[in-house]
Amino acid sequence: MNGREINWIALIIVILLFVAVAIMGFMAARWRRTGEQGLHSLDEWGLGGRGFGTWITWFLLGGDLYTAYTFVAVPAAMWATGAVSGFFAVPYTIVLYPIIFIIMSRLWSVSHRHGFVTSADFVGGRYGSRWLSLAVAVTGIVATMPYIALQLVGIKAVLTVLGLGSSQNMLLTDMPLILAFVVLAAYTYTSGLRAPAMIAVVKDLLIYLSVIVAVIYLPIKFGGWDTIFGAAETKLGTVNQATGKPAGVFIPGPGNYSAYWTLALGSALALFMYPHSVTGVLASKARNTIRRNAAILPLYSLMLGFLALLGFVAIQAGTKPVDLDGSVNPQLVVPQLFLDHFPAWFAGIALAAIAIGALVPAAIMSIAAANLFTRNVYRDFFRPNVDAKTEANVSKIVSLVVKVGALIFVIAMDQSTAINMQLLGGIWILQTFPAVVVGLYTRWFDRWALLAGWAAGIAFGTISAYNVVNPVTHAHFGGSVAPIPGTDFSVYIAVSAFALNLIVSALLTLVLRALKVPTGEDTTRPSDYGADETDPKIVEIERTHRFVEPGGAPPVA
C-alpha cells in the first residue's frame, strides 16, 4: 500500500485555508496595537499587549490546550485501547477548570502587579531564588519542546492521509511540513502572540463545525450509537495473542480505577504548569477573565468527548489507518475516517482544521518557551539590566530556535521518541507545581527544599517511566501508569512523583528551618494577590512615591 493516491480536492481546500490563515497571521501584527512602542517589549510581542478579553481568551486557550495532537491521539487511543488511555481525557478536562478557577486568578494578579511574564518570574520574585526559578524555566522549556514536535506529528497525519509524501524519499516527504513551519515561524516572529490568537478563532470554528457534523451524521450512517458501542465492546474485549490480555478497556473495572482517576487528576494539575497555558492566562486583560473562562471553556471538553467517541465510530466503520510503510498507525484513524465518509471538500475542511490546530499551539508554545529563556536564563544569569526591546528581540530569535529544534526532533528522530518525551514532559512539568501553585498561597516551603523536592520528583518519575515496559514490543517508556513502589496500586507516575516531591519539600523545609538557613527575599506582598487591572502596578507606585522598602523581613501571608 505504498504511495497513496493524492486527494486533490481535499488537498486544495487544505492549502487554501492554510494560506488564508498565514495571511491573517502576518496581519495580526497590526491588530489591537496600543502603545507607540510597537512590538518591542515582551508584554507586546510575547503577551499580545496583555489585553485579551473574555472571548479572545476563550479562543486562544481553546486553541492552545486542545491541540492537533489531542485531536489525533485521543480518538487513536480510544480506537486502539479504549477508555482508560483515551476517555480519561473527559474527566481530565472537566476537573481542570474548577482547578484553574481557584489558582489562576491569583497568578494573574501577582503577575500583573509585578510585570511577571512567566511562572518562573513569579517563583524568582516569591522565593528570591534564581536557581529555583531556573529549575522551573528549564523544566518548562524541556517539557514544551516535544509538545511542539507532537504538533508536527499531527500535521504529518493529515498530510499522510492526503497522499503527500512517500516512504522512500525522506526530504520530499517532509517538504510540506518544513514549508508549513517556515511560514509559522515567520508570522510568529513578526506578530508574536497576536498571530495565534487571531488564527485560533478560525481554527476553533472549523473544528466545531467538523466535529458537530461528524457526530450527527456518522452515527446515523453506521446504525446508531448502540451498534457503534457494540462494535467497540467486541473489539476491545478480543484477547490479544501476544499478551493473553484483552485488547483494551471498554468500561474500566475496579483494577483500573486508580489509573483512571490519577491520569485525569495528574494531567489536570499539570496542564496549567505548561508555559503555553500560563502565557494564555497572563495575556488576558483582567483578574476575572480566566475565571469567566473556567465557566465557558468546558464547551471544548464536550467537543473533545465526542471527538474521542469518533474513535469508536471508526471501529464500527472499519477504518483502516495504514501508514506509508504499510504498518497500522492508529493516529491516522480520525483523518482517514473523515476522508472515507465525507465528500472531499468537507474532508478538506476537517483536515485543515486539524492542521491549523497544530499551528496555534505550536506558535504559543514557542513564544512561551522563548519568554522563559529570555527572562529566567538570559536576563537572570547574563544580562540583569537588559532593556525591554532587547528582551523582545532575544525572545523572537529563541522562538525560531525552538521551532527548528522541534522540526529536527520530528524529522531526524523516530516519532516514538517525541511521544516518549512528551510522556516524560507531563511527569516533569507537574514537579513545578509545589513551587508555583503552593507559592501562590504560602511562603512556608523553603526554596532549597522545593528545589530538592523538584529534583527528587523528576528523578523518580523518569526512572519509573523508563521501567514501564511495553508487553508486546518490550520497549521502555511503554506507558505512564505504574504501581506505587511496594504496592500493586497502579497510578499515573506524575502523581506518585508529585507526592514524593511534596514529602521531600516538606521534610527538608523543617530541617533547613531548624538549621536557620536564610529564606531569601520575597518581593511580593499580600495585597498583590488580589490586585485587579485597575490597581496600580508596583513600578507605578514606586514612581509616584519613591517608596523605599522597610528593612527586615516582609510580612508573609
Add this chain to the structure above:
Amino acid sequence: MSRHDGPDPNHHPNPPVPRGRRLTRETPTRGPARRTPYVIAGILLAAAILLPLLPQTYSFAAPRVGGMPFFYWYQLLWVPISAALSGIAYWLVTTEDRRRRAAARAASLPAEGQAGTASEGDQR
C-alpha cells in the same frame, strides 16, 4: 522585573504626592473578606473536582441512553454540570470581590495614618 526593582534603582527626587491618597505597596487592594461566599464557592468547586474523579460511582454499562453506556454519557453530562457550578462560584466570588474592592478604596481615600496596617485576608 521581580527582584531588580527592589530598593529604588532610580533615585528620583520625591515627586508630588497625589492629593489625599497615599499608596504604598502594603495598601490593601481589597477589604476584609466575608467567609460565606468563599465557603459556598469552595464547596461547589470541590464537588466539581472530586465527583468526576470517582470512577467507582459511574463505571457501569447500564442504564444506556440512546445506545450510550452509563459510563460514557454520565461523564459527558458532567461537562455542563461543572460549567454551571463554576458559573455559580464565579457569581458568588465576583460579587464579594466587588464589595471588598469598594471597601478598600473607601478606606484608602482619607488615607495617611492607616496605610499598610489594614488587614488583608486575601483568601483566593
